[in-house]
Amino acid sequence: MATVVTITYAADEAITVTTWHSLAADDWATSSMFDNTSNNYVDVLVGGGMSIAGTSWAAGDTWEVYVSARYDTDTVSYTGGIGTTFDASDSILTEDTEFIPTNLRLLDVGNVEATAPTTDQVYNWGPLSVAAAFGGILPQKFILVLHNNSAAGAMDSDEMVCNAVGITYTST
DSSP, X not given: OOOOEEEEEOOOEEOOOGGGTTOOTTOEEEOOOEEOTTTOOSEEEEEEEEEEOGGGXXXXXXXXXXXXXXXXXXXXXXXXXXXXXXXXXXXXXXXXTTXXXXXXXXXXXXXXXXXXXXXXXXXEEXXXXXXXXXXXXXXXXXXXXXXXXXXXOOBOSTTOEXXXXXXXEEEO
């Protein structure tokens, strides 16, 4: 008898990204932590809408979404680095003090179109696999990190959303 594997998608849930709203040029901010210790998903798809204040962005400007993970489930007190943000709802980060950008896992890069926008714009991104960023194994806890990589553009709060959908497999 053949084994049948069924994929089940959990309900879509919001990840808090309050600090992503109005993020200034060349700034970094985290999302709230996604905690998988009780759900035990095998993967989580993330995505949403990235809103930019259109008139301040130049053609070719980018924003980047990274992921950082934590493997322990206890409440270890970190003395510095990005680990201090895991139990926070979300926060603005100071590059090279709280984290080293090269240690983050890149999930997505959004590019402003070839003609500079004249109005606010929303760019859809995702769905992207978090497990794929970690060699196919979903970490117990992760946060997303947004980098506004524009020269002068600000993120906009109108349609700034980030969602997650957990995935489980059932064998019968």
